[in-house]
Amino acid sequence: MKKNIQERIIQLIKESLKGFDGGFSEEPQLDFPQDPKFGDLSTNIAMRLSKSLKKPPRDIAIKLMVNINSEMEGHGLRDYIKEVRVEGAGFINFYLSEKYLYESLKDILTREKEALRVDLGKGKRVLIEFVSANPTGSLSVAHARQAAVGDALASILEFLGFKVKREYYLNDEGNQINILGRSTELRMKELAGEKIEFPENYYQGEYIYDIAKEAKQKGIKVDDLGHFAADYILGIIKRELDDFGVKFDSWYSQKELGESGKIEKAFDYLKKKGFLYDSDGALWFKSTDFSDDKDRVVVKSDGSQTYLAPDIAYHDDKYKRGFEWLINIWGPDHHGYINRLKSSVAAFGRDPDSLSILIVQLATIFRDGKPVQMSTRRGEFITLREVLDEVGRDAARFFFMARRTSSHLDFDLDIAKEQSAQNPVYYVQYAHARIHSILRNSIVKLGKNADLSLLKEKEELALIKKLLQFSYILNICLSTQDPYMLTVYLQELSESFHKFYDLCRVLSDDEQLTKARLALIEGVRIVIAAGLDLLGVSKPEKM
């Protein structure tokens, strides 16, 4: 795998720093400046060294630039960097040569997706657990967003060389299953003509009637109603996820975990280490020894377990299955739970930072300009299914990721289903379809022998540069653990393409130029397709 230009320049900067007297412990940062007049790549290292070297940033930058210029040859970068300049307060800006741009485009055309891949994961095993909704009803919009984010993040990590598994933790026992069973039982009685009182905290949704009918038909015993209903609902959830394009590698049953004895084993270990103690007739986990502000009950005084008990064993088991990095994707109502779970990881002697917990903020659904209130128990909430039916998979997925994951999201159903330019997904898909259309219409064949150096227009060079940012963007997605940046990037890339399209005619009488431009748009197509694939959004050839 070829080292990308960024890594090579960073290496060059490091090398060039060697002439300085100590004082640099920082890894040089190299960014793509937002404004092209600040070069193609830029580092702020001189400013950051200013303090420890006790010199003005510009003086350092100039000295460093001289070193860089003389080191460049040895790094084989002479042909690729057109110019290095010190600008502004002490930024060192790199201007890439056309030769480099053409070679990079050529690389994308020959190796396609592989040219975009950077192996950052090195085969590290990652478990992403997400959605994990209780099987008591259809998936909500909150789950939908978690599903979109988790699935895309998993795809991105896979692309970056991580070995990723997607897992769904199934809460198939406990109090909510009991209530589910009793809800079903009552509805069965009601259907049989009995007068019933239906408690407020029972599941109110219409679907309970369907389950009740089926349970009656199959003659399910009263004691089994809870699990029967849970299985039935799990079937619904699986179909919803399937239609949303989200596939899990494994479904981890809490019930089976309980029966496996793994919880007891985990407790034995913690007891031995002194992290469990009895008090008030209950068993407590000493999470305050770690990062929690309060110890937590794991076995209640009535002998039953709290939710934390299986969760401790579950996460222990994740590591025991060989995963080195755990990513949990949760809703905001669980953020108070982070410290106690991380504490349990630490109690087993593991690094709590190897467990990343991402809080996906809620999406507020707007219909007719008004927010729709949500209540699971009353059965009044917008489901993933409704969103899918109304706006479609592509718009839904893209929309959910079009904001930073940690930010609230306003999801206006009326706008999303309009399928107008207001929805950014069409802007990106349109660029993709437009490219296909041009390729279809062209008499000249797309070939490998195009002379790319004919691409000289400002828009053409800008477009190639934009293509080169793809792996940098994925890098940001990795460090922020958020696919959001990719949605932004695809919009920017599409914008660069549409601008190019408007100013540079692809198909013309000039056969050589036509070939070169076909090659360019093919490069754009490859990158947009790769990006949409990672997001789980389709890439239509016609719209």
Place this chain on the structure above:
RNA sequence: GCGCCCAUAGCUCAACUGGAUAGAGCAUCAGCCUACGAAGCUGGUUGUUGCAGGUCCGACUCCUGCUGGGCGCACCA
């Protein structure tokens, strides 16, 4: 009372995790198809970044305090 998140243009959000003149979309107005898809492109208007201090060469970003909003603080899951 304690903890977490948020506050940026009329609205929805950015600002690449501390960088260069705080930018997009929507809305609105004016242009661009006898050439590859007008679901596109070009141009015009919009700011005391909630308030007050502090750190820094540099602050929307970090720290402290305040104001206003969301969420969480279970022997629930």
